[in-house]
Structure formats: structure tokens, C-alpha cells
Amino acid sequence: MQPSASPVLPWPTPLPLCPCPRPFPGGFCLLRRCSTLATPSSASAWASWRAGRRNGLRRAFPLLGVSRSTGNHEVGGADVVEPLRGGDELDEEDEEGEVGEGVGSEFIEVGYISSVHALRGEVRVKPSTDFPELRFLKPGRRWLRTRISGKEEVREVELMGGRSHPGQKTWILSFNGVDTVDQAKQIVGSTLLVKEGNRPKLEEGEFYTPDLFGMKVILKESGRQVGTVVDVVNYGASDLLQVMLNTTNGSFDGDGSSESKPSSSGPLVWVPFVEAIVPDVDIDNREMHITPPKGLLELNIRSDTRSKKERRQMKWKETKKLRQRVTSVKKKLSEIGQEHVLRGLSYGEKNQRRLLAEQIGDINLRLFQLAMENINKCFERTSFPGLLSVKSIIPMENCLQISHACYNTFTCKEEKEDHHALLTKGHHLISESKVAIILMLDYKDSWESVSSLSEESTPAVMKLKNVLYNYSRYVEINEYGASLPLIILSPTHELLLCQELLSDHDYFGFDNEKVWLLEEEKLPVVNIIPNDQNRHKILLRSPWEMIQMPIGPAGIFYSLLSHKIVESLNEIGIEYVQICSLGENCTPAHPLFLGWISSRETDVGIKISTGMCKEEIDVIFAMRCLSKVTKQVDQLQFYAVPEQNKHVELVDNEWVDIEPSEPNSYRLYCPIYELLNSDNISVLSVED
Structure with a gap:
């Protein structure tokens, strides 16, 4: 995006920052609270720390809404960095379809069937679990969740065996009754499930994501509740808790010095799930105590007060504008003999294709053609x-x-x-x-x-x-x-x-x-x-x-x-x-x-x-x-x-x-x- 024509506060335009990884929807995520991560002692230090560098780019955490997913996941924290589903590099997220009542509530998602492998009915599964050997090597009962006509259906299948495919970060599985390529294609896109009661026991300091959802967030120093955990996102080095802050007459006082009340539409902030900031987690009483650096809760409050519908419409307009720009530049690149640049748009992960599309859309063709002359x-x-x-x-x-x-x-x-x-x-x-x-x-x-x-x-x-x-x-x-x-x-x-x-x-x-x-x-x-x-x-x-x-x-x-x-x-x-x-x-x-x-x-x-x-x-x-x-x-x-x-x-x-x-x-x-x-x-x- 480009800065505006006249100076504004604090900046002409939102800076071209890369989004943080998409949160695993509502998932069963095995979280290990980091105790060694250096923690900033001030809001200014946190501002620099929270925008971690990756591949030479500065990446900041955008403020996301509450996850819309209804299923449970058993996600492997930092081990999973790829999107769960592919798609066009400029596609928007699909709207949530209707879900059958009670479907999937007793299951845990452990993987996603992404494609067919070879000619004997085997499939490739992208894992979303910290226990892939337990889930994919041991034969036995599993369940597949499939969305049909906007409704989710779960059916039982028998896992015959599996093996790791480390080069592709996937597992190759075979199921009873799935012996041909055509049969395997019918289950591509399905989610692999296990019973919720089959969760492994965790060690001290480890938590499952659903156990954190809805927890009260309390300032340890004052004992006041400041918000509620509504989502968890993994960002490699540590996990982030998304907290919906309580409001006081429509506003928030970060030090908890004034009376506040729970709200279903309060501001959302990120809190690093590290021991220095979240020292106490009480699963039984459904509450956690935090000791945030000064200014942390105020620093990353969403400044965009537009409704979710307005933000979605704006995102759609920006995506449409980018798509039109990319289409125009692609045509010109082909005319001047640079069509090799476009090959990456036809394969690869969604985030890779989008990165290339944004680069193509940002090429200054006017200057490039002048320079080539x-x-x-x-x-x-x-x-x-x-x-x-x-x-x-x-x-x-x-x-x-x-x-x-x-x-x-x-x-x-x-x-x-x-x-x-x-x-x-x-x-x-x-x-x-x-x-x-x-x-x-x-x-x-x-x-x-x-x-x-x-x-x-x-x-x-x-x-x-x-x-x-x-x-x-x-x-x-x-x-x-x-x-x-x-x-x-x-x-x-x-x-x-x-x-x-x-x-x-x-x-x-x-x-x-x-x-x-x-x-x-x-x-x-x-x-x-x-x-x-x-x-x-x-x-x-x-x-x-x-x-x-x-x-x-x-x-x-x-x-x-x-x-x-x-x-x-x-x-x-x-x-x-x-x-x-x-x-x-x-x-x-x-x-x-x-x-x-x-x-x-x-x-x-x-x-x-x-x-x-x-x-x-x-x-x-x-x-x-x-x-x-x-x-x-x-x-x-x-x-x-x-x-x-x-x-x-x-x-x-x-x-x-x-x-x-x-x-x-x-x-x-x-x-x-x-x-x-x-x-x-x-x-x-x-x-x-």
C-alpha cells in the first residue's frame, strides 16, 4: 500500500507489514510456556521485541478476531508453520458454513488429508499434532470429518498404517477400504480425528489450547480481572494469548485502577505466553495471573474501530485492487520477455504465491522500462x-x-x-x-x-x-x-x-x-x-x-x-x-x-x-x-x-x-x- 498524499497522524498509510501466521482455529494446541525468552521491561522495548525478524523482514502481529472454527485440534505448536489449506494466492477466507449440531464436539483434529500419494490408495496428511508417531503409526480406529453441502459429517475409518515423509513435512497413511486413486480422492480435504478422551497426559508447564479458552486474565499485582482469553496463536519462538479486555464505560485502563466489567466486544490485545509475563496458570479455577511490562496492554490494542463487516469489505476491495494490478503487470511482463517470473504463481504454498503476487503488483513498470532502455x-x-x-x-x-x-x-x-x-x-x-x-x-x-x-x-x-x-x-x-x-x-x-x-x-x-x-x-x-x-x-x-x-x-x-x-x-x-x-x-x-x-x-x-x-x-x-x-x-x-x-x-x-x-x-x-x-x-x- 502506498502512503497518502498529505501528512497524517501518525503515518500516511498502514505500513506494508507481513501478517503473523494464521491461528489454528480453536484448536487443541500443546503449549509449553517458555521460561528462557528475554522479556522486555517497557512498552518501547516490547514494541521492538514483538516484531520478530524472519527472513530479513520485520513482522508485526496484526490484531485478529475470535476464531470462527468449531472443531478441536491437537496442534504441535512451533512445529506447524504451514497453512492448513491451500488456495489461490489472492483468495479471501471462506465464510463459515453451517455445522451439524453436536458434530465433532468429542473429537480432536490431528491432521488434514491434503493429497493422494502414489497409486495404491495412500494419502498424504499434514499433521496438526505434537504426537504424530502415536496418531499415524499405530493402526486402529480413526474418524474423518468431511463438510458436505455446508454441513459437517464424521465417519469412522480404520487406519492400516503410516510412515513419515519428512521432505514434504507430511505423513503417508493407508486406510482399510481405500485401495485405489479414485477412492483416495474422495477423502482428500477431510480432517483426521481421534477421540478427545485419548489425549496423552501432559507434563508440568504444558497445556492444551481449549483449557486456556475463556480463562480469566488477572493482574497479579492488583488482583483485578482485565480480560478473558479468546484465542491462542503460535509464532515459532513462543505462543501468544489473544485477550479480550474488559471495558470501563467503553474504555480500558491498563493498570486496572478503575472498576471494569466483562464485555463481549472489548478491545483485543496480544500477551506472550511466557513464564515471565504469565507466571501462574490455574486450570481448576479457570484463571491466570499476568505481570505485563508497562504499557503492553495499551500498546497493541486495535486502533481500527471499524466493524468486522467493514474491515472485511475493505479487505475485499484491497484484494480486488491487488488482483487487478497483478493481472495488468503479468500481461506486461509477458510482453517484455519476463514470463519466467510468473511460474511461481502456479504452485507452492499459499503464502509463497501471495508474496510473489504482491511483489509483482508492486513493480514500478514505468521506472523498470525506463531503466531497461x-x-x-x-x-x-x-x-x-x-x-x-x-x-x-x-x-x-x-x-x-x-x-x-x-x-x-x-x-x-x-x-x-x-x-x-x-x-x-x-x-x-x-x-x-x-x-x-x-x-x-x-x-x-x-x-x-x-x-x-x-x-x-x-x-x-x-x-x-x-x-x-x-x-x-x-x-x-x-x-x-x-x-x-x-x-x-x-x-x-x-x-x-x-x-x-x-x-x-x-x-x-x-x-x-x-x-x-x-x-x-x-x-x-x-x-x-x-x-x-x-x-x-x-x-x-x-x-x-x-x-x-x-x-x-x-x-x-x-x-x-x-x-x-x-x-x-x-x-x-x-x-x-x-x-x-x-x-x-x-x-x-x-x-x-x-x-x-x-x-x-x-x-x-x-x-x-x-x-x-x-x-x-x-x-x-x-x-x-x-x-x-x-x-x-x-x-x-x-x-x-x-x-x-x-x-x-x-x-x-x-x-x-x-x-x-x-x-x-x-x-x-x-x-x-x-x-x-x-x-x-x-x-x-x-x-x-
């Missing part, structure tokens, strides 16, 4: 123009040289006197809110520590924190009354961390209604060697994932255009916009820099520092120039930068892993200086 201009990374190359073509009267000491601390007396007028002009622009700031996170820094679950930040976010903190101190010292607009361009996997950083630090003094958080533009990586049609194919990390990389600093122009942010800045009277990468010398809204650009009346100002790398930028645009540049994105010049990437290829109808020993792909890169007119540029050179 420039693909013949293959330059090494050191060859595309950088800041230092700009200085040589700028008229001398538009160049100002200053030392680091004077620029950073203003301790150089003679230069301070010389540039007093520039500082005064810059201070005036800041105090009158005539300046906007754009900060760009470096994707390389953000990936350095992305694999660690316990990390609460990354180098890129830490740089952002330091820059914003230093700026807030500078604003406080100079007593600027007005707040400047702030735009942050972030890699996808850093969006949540950036949001938490701003929320935890009260936006560092910025007006939250003038803050935008945007996702950086990315394009697929293509191979170096063209095919027979002289086309460079998109590389795939897996059959369901394209390799994509940021297009570089010039991507900010397209982001500003597509989200109509330039129009918003013009409406609030902005005269200058600074675009700055988070390098060591990043100083947002420096009055001397602003005063110099304003005094020269140039369209663009560039700051050059000793030792800065080619991809580091610090540029100020006059709004009249920025408005013009954002309308000329079709003139962006892309460079094909050779890089080395592992990928998969389809060889003889089999996917093969390719590990190259030399550059095998092009990253489509667009520097920021291609659209600039050197006749109307001023330069500030900060040297040692």
Missing part, C-alpha cells in the same frame, strides 16, 4: 558521477570553501564574521518554517544486522536517531518556535523500526502532522548476459521472490511525485528542501548552508565534504526547481552496475541454485545529479 550503458560503480565531480564544472563565484571546525562549531572568528550575514539568513528561513528536510537511510547499513531477533535497531536506524537527536538539541538551543516538515525515506524492513523510533522519542520535537515515512523505490535485479531476444531477465532469489535493490538517491523524486508531497510542501509555504543521506557529516537544516544557497539565488545547492563517498548526498533544492524535477522522472538516467548475486534458474523444469564466482547481474542505479543544470548550482565545500 538504458541497460546498454554499463558502468562500474566508480564510474557514475558523484559529488566531487560536480565541483569542477561550477563557476567560481558559486563556490564557497569553509573548514570543518567553522562549519560544525562556528569557532573560527574570522570566518564567523565573514559569514554572519549567511547565518542570519539561514536562521530566518528555519525560524519561519521555510525549509523541509528529507533524510535517506542507507540500505547497506540497514542489512548489516537484520538477521538477529534480539536486536532492537540497526546501524541505519541508529544513525537516524543520532541525527535527529542532535538536530533537536540544536533547535532547543536556538529556540526555534516552528517545526520543519520531515520526510524519511527508508528500506522496507526498516519502516517499523523508524516508526517506533519516532513514537518513542515524541518525534524529536517535529510536528507529527508534518512527518512522512516513505518506502524507498526498488527495481528488480537483471542478469548480465542477455537471452536470444537480447533481453536481460529478472533474477529470482526463489521461485516466489524476485531479487530487488533500491534504485539510488534519484528514487526520491518519484516517491515525492507519486505521493504528491511536493504539492503539500508548496501549500504550507516551503521554499527550500534539503535531501541528505545519513553519512557522518549529515547536518539537517544547517543555517550557513541554507544562507549560502539563498544568497546565491540558485536552484540547487550541493555540500561537499572531505572523504565523503560517491553515493553520499547533501543537496538543497529550491522548491521551484524541485517541482520541475519531479515532473521529469521520465528523463532519469539509469546505470547498470555489475554485482554478484546468488539466484535460482529453471533448468529442464527444475529449479537450480546458482552461486556465481564473478559479477552476474545488473543493479539498476540512478544517481541524483543527472537532472541538474550546472549553470544554476552553488557549492559549499567543507574541508579539513
Whole structure:
């Protein structure tokens, strides 16, 4: 989803977060309360901890409704990570059909028959139990639950035997009377059941899911009931209890200090089922005591107050829009010889197909086709123009040289006197809110520590924190009354961390209604060697994932255009916009820099520092120039930068892993200086 055209609180649009695994409906889940998981001591720490990283992506827990299922399950906690049923990658959940009265109430679900195996009537079963050997190896009576004409029917069958199929995470079973493929097909889609009374005894600290449903949730410190357990979800490292909070005149007081009463429609929150947070579980009295970190219960309350019907309608509209977008892009990809990308849509798990569909729908075809037109201009990374190359073509009267000491601390007396007028002009622009700031996170820094679950930040976010903190101190010292607009361009996997950083630090003094958080533009990586049609194919990390990389600093122009942010800045009277990468010398809204650009009346100002790398930028645009540049994105010049990437290829109808020993792909890169007119540029050179 894309951010909205104007700034809103707290963010332009819901961030593109990946959903948590779908809960096992109402199931018999063997839960082991974790006692070793490090538990956050504050709401801000919990915000980072609860969004665990998996496969390099930040994943947060969405707030789900109460499970609609009626059957019981014996689910194996962290062992089961696949959806129980497949389907089209964009299908919505089916509505719950009518269930026969009393059907299945005495049974436990232990598996789902997913497909036929071989030619002798055997079937494959996806287990949903912590005791697969007990349920699938021992012959004897079992039951099959099948939905027919909207009603569920249960019938007895005799299990003849089974064996594990570890490569597919399934079990292969055979039943008496099911000896042919046609007979096996008739039971595909059925649920395998055992008697509820046949549950194995559990050890201390282990619980079945139904034993937790409906339990009272009580704050251990105050003894007050705050809610009721309505669902349980497994998330690999631990389980999550979904708690419906009690209400007090339609609201909730997280510390339990006011009288509350049970409600059938209270807010839903997630509580980690770990010993540090849920120390006491009393099965006999149907209650549990919790010691949540400060702010936990308030932190993840659903902010969406729309009804379930309204949310479902909105989800349907979004799904329909995505489907239409995917259909359009699929057609275009086929026309330009990239049909191999579409193969993953025809097989694989539902979540894999959906991931690919979302990636396809998000491809910026306009930029991709423009970049492919420039693909013949293959330059090494050191060859595309950088800041230092700009200085040589700028008229001398538009160049100002200053030392680091004077620029950073203003301790150089003679230069301070010389540039007093520039500082005064810059201070005036800041105090009158005539300046906007754009900060760009470096994707390389953000990936350095992305694999660690316990990390609460990354180098890129830490740089952002330091820059914003230093700026807030500078604003406080100079007593600027007005707040400047702030735009942050972030890699996808850093969006949540950036949001938490701003929320935890009260936006560092910025007006939250003038803050935008945007996702950086990315394009697929293509191979170096063209095919027979002289086309460079998109590389795939897996059959369901394209390799994509940021297009570089010039991507900010397209982001500003597509989200109509330039129009918003013009409406609030902005005269200058600074675009700055988070390098060591990043100083947002420096009055001397602003005063110099304003005094020269140039369209663009560039700051050059000793030792800065080619991809580091610090540029100020006059709004009249920025408005013009954002309308000329079709003139962006892309460079094909050779890089080395592992990928998969389809060889003889089999996917093969390719590990190259030399550059095998092009990253489509667009520097920021291609659209600039050197006749109307001023330069500030900060040297040692």
C-alpha cells in the first residue's frame, strides 16, 4: 500500500507489514510456556521485541478476531508453520458454513488429508499434532470429518498404517477400504480425528489450547480481572494469548485502577505466553495471573474501530485492487520477455504465491522500462558521477570553501564574521518554517544486522536517531518556535523500526502532522548476459521472490511525485528542501548552508565534504526547481552496475541454485545529479 498524499497522524498509510501466521482455529494446541525468552521491561522495548525478524523482514502481529472454527485440534505448536489449506494466492477466507449440531464436539483434529500419494490408495496428511508417531503409526480406529453441502459429517475409518515423509513435512497413511486413486480422492480435504478422551497426559508447564479458552486474565499485582482469553496463536519462538479486555464505560485502563466489567466486544490485545509475563496458570479455577511490562496492554490494542463487516469489505476491495494490478503487470511482463517470473504463481504454498503476487503488483513498470532502455550503458560503480565531480564544472563565484571546525562549531572568528550575514539568513528561513528536510537511510547499513531477533535497531536506524537527536538539541538551543516538515525515506524492513523510533522519542520535537515515512523505490535485479531476444531477465532469489535493490538517491523524486508531497510542501509555504543521506557529516537544516544557497539565488545547492563517498548526498533544492524535477522522472538516467548475486534458474523444469564466482547481474542505479543544470548550482565545500 502506498502512503497518502498529505501528512497524517501518525503515518500516511498502514505500513506494508507481513501478517503473523494464521491461528489454528480453536484448536487443541500443546503449549509449553517458555521460561528462557528475554522479556522486555517497557512498552518501547516490547514494541521492538514483538516484531520478530524472519527472513530479513520485520513482522508485526496484526490484531485478529475470535476464531470462527468449531472443531478441536491437537496442534504441535512451533512445529506447524504451514497453512492448513491451500488456495489461490489472492483468495479471501471462506465464510463459515453451517455445522451439524453436536458434530465433532468429542473429537480432536490431528491432521488434514491434503493429497493422494502414489497409486495404491495412500494419502498424504499434514499433521496438526505434537504426537504424530502415536496418531499415524499405530493402526486402529480413526474418524474423518468431511463438510458436505455446508454441513459437517464424521465417519469412522480404520487406519492400516503410516510412515513419515519428512521432505514434504507430511505423513503417508493407508486406510482399510481405500485401495485405489479414485477412492483416495474422495477423502482428500477431510480432517483426521481421534477421540478427545485419548489425549496423552501432559507434563508440568504444558497445556492444551481449549483449557486456556475463556480463562480469566488477572493482574497479579492488583488482583483485578482485565480480560478473558479468546484465542491462542503460535509464532515459532513462543505462543501468544489473544485477550479480550474488559471495558470501563467503553474504555480500558491498563493498570486496572478503575472498576471494569466483562464485555463481549472489548478491545483485543496480544500477551506472550511466557513464564515471565504469565507466571501462574490455574486450570481448576479457570484463571491466570499476568505481570505485563508497562504499557503492553495499551500498546497493541486495535486502533481500527471499524466493524468486522467493514474491515472485511475493505479487505475485499484491497484484494480486488491487488488482483487487478497483478493481472495488468503479468500481461506486461509477458510482453517484455519476463514470463519466467510468473511460474511461481502456479504452485507452492499459499503464502509463497501471495508474496510473489504482491511483489509483482508492486513493480514500478514505468521506472523498470525506463531503466531497461538504458541497460546498454554499463558502468562500474566508480564510474557514475558523484559529488566531487560536480565541483569542477561550477563557476567560481558559486563556490564557497569553509573548514570543518567553522562549519560544525562556528569557532573560527574570522570566518564567523565573514559569514554572519549567511547565518542570519539561514536562521530566518528555519525560524519561519521555510525549509523541509528529507533524510535517506542507507540500505547497506540497514542489512548489516537484520538477521538477529534480539536486536532492537540497526546501524541505519541508529544513525537516524543520532541525527535527529542532535538536530533537536540544536533547535532547543536556538529556540526555534516552528517545526520543519520531515520526510524519511527508508528500506522496507526498516519502516517499523523508524516508526517506533519516532513514537518513542515524541518525534524529536517535529510536528507529527508534518512527518512522512516513505518506502524507498526498488527495481528488480537483471542478469548480465542477455537471452536470444537480447533481453536481460529478472533474477529470482526463489521461485516466489524476485531479487530487488533500491534504485539510488534519484528514487526520491518519484516517491515525492507519486505521493504528491511536493504539492503539500508548496501549500504550507516551503521554499527550500534539503535531501541528505545519513553519512557522518549529515547536518539537517544547517543555517550557513541554507544562507549560502539563498544568497546565491540558485536552484540547487550541493555540500561537499572531505572523504565523503560517491553515493553520499547533501543537496538543497529550491522548491521551484524541485517541482520541475519531479515532473521529469521520465528523463532519469539509469546505470547498470555489475554485482554478484546468488539466484535460482529453471533448468529442464527444475529449479537450480546458482552461486556465481564473478559479477552476474545488473543493479539498476540512478544517481541524483543527472537532472541538474550546472549553470544554476552553488557549492559549499567543507574541508579539513
